[in-house]
Amino acid sequence: MFAAAKSTENSPRPSIGFHALTLATFFGASAAPTPLYRIYQENFSVSPVLITVIFAVYAFALLAALLTAGSISDHLGREFTMAIAFGMGGVSYWLLGSLGTAPWAFVLFAALIFLTWGEIFSLFPATCTDSFGAKFATVNLGLLYTAKGTSAFLVPVANIIKAATGSWHMVFVVTALMNFVVVGLALFVLKPMRRRLMVSLPD
Numbered sequence: 001m002f003a004a005a006k007s008t009e010n011s012p013r014p015s016i017g018f019h020a021l022t023l024a025t026f027f028g029a030s031a032a033p034t035p036l037y038r039i040y041q042e043n044f045s046v047s048p049v050l051i052t053v054i055f056a057v058y059a060f061a062l063l064a065a066l067l068t069a070g071s072i073s074d075h076l077g078r079e080f081t082m083a084i085a086f087g088m089g090g091v092s093y094w095l096l097g098s099l100g101t102a103p104w105a106f107v108l109f110a111a112l113i114f115l116t117w118g119e120i121f122s123l124f125p126a127t128c129t130d131s132f133g134a135k136f137a138t139v140n141l142g143l144l145y146t147a148k149g150t151s152a153f154l155v156p157v158a159n160i161i162k163a164a165t166g167s168w169h170m171v172f173v174v175t176a177l178m179n180f181v182v183v184g185l186a187l188f189v190l191k192p193m194r195r196r197l198m199v200s201l202p203d
Contacts, residue, residue, distance in 0.1 A: 016132060016140055018193060020147035022185050023124055026086060028151035029093070029178030030117065050103055057107060058114045065118025070126055078127040079191040081119065083183045089116035090179030097172025131194055 041051055073081035092112040099105045128140050158171045 016128070016143060018185075018190060019124065019128055019131075019140075020143050022182055022190060023120070023144050024147035024151045025178060025185070026089070026120060026151075026182045027148045028154040029175040029182070030089065030113070030151075045101075046103065046106060050107065054107055054110050057111045061111045061114035062118040062121075065115045066122050069119040069122035073123055073126065077191075078123055078130065079186045079194070082123050082127075082186040082190075085116045085119035085123070086179050086183040086186060089113060090176040090183070092116065093172045093179060094176040097169045097176070100172075127194070131197060 041048065069081065069085070076084075089112075092109045096106070096109040096113070100109055124144055125141055128144060129137055132140055161171045161174060162168055
């Protein structure tokens, strides 16, 4: 990986924008329902203690993913590991919307969602450096995290969907579908794009 990363430092970087788009789509799906825990507390009869437990689980799940995702992707490949994370996120959001009214289910599915977040925080910087080298790492990562921040503008969309349908279930269905879309992008667009980039490099 290091040799490939080193040789890409002066190469064209046609897919950095697509990396950013993929990240924005994932975090857009994730951001839409995430800040609404106070509303979930009211609608799902979730206790304040349970909300505290969820945020404690968030910290542990995020840390666990950050510590393990890189090693897993070294063996399985970046894009395939991303696809697993995105797919797990999609299933978790769907389950949260379908079964999340039970306290144990709410905590479990929220933990799985947070686990996918940690994987993405680990994998996108690694994939970016593998593809484009370390020379412009600051600029490239800045673009990726600008995309992440931009995705926060999708948060009000959750309220619009809730108001239109009268239910939170459709919010989670939409976020699950967006996660599955990103699975396809990772496997069928990002992976071939990175392969072509690596093949085009000089030996």
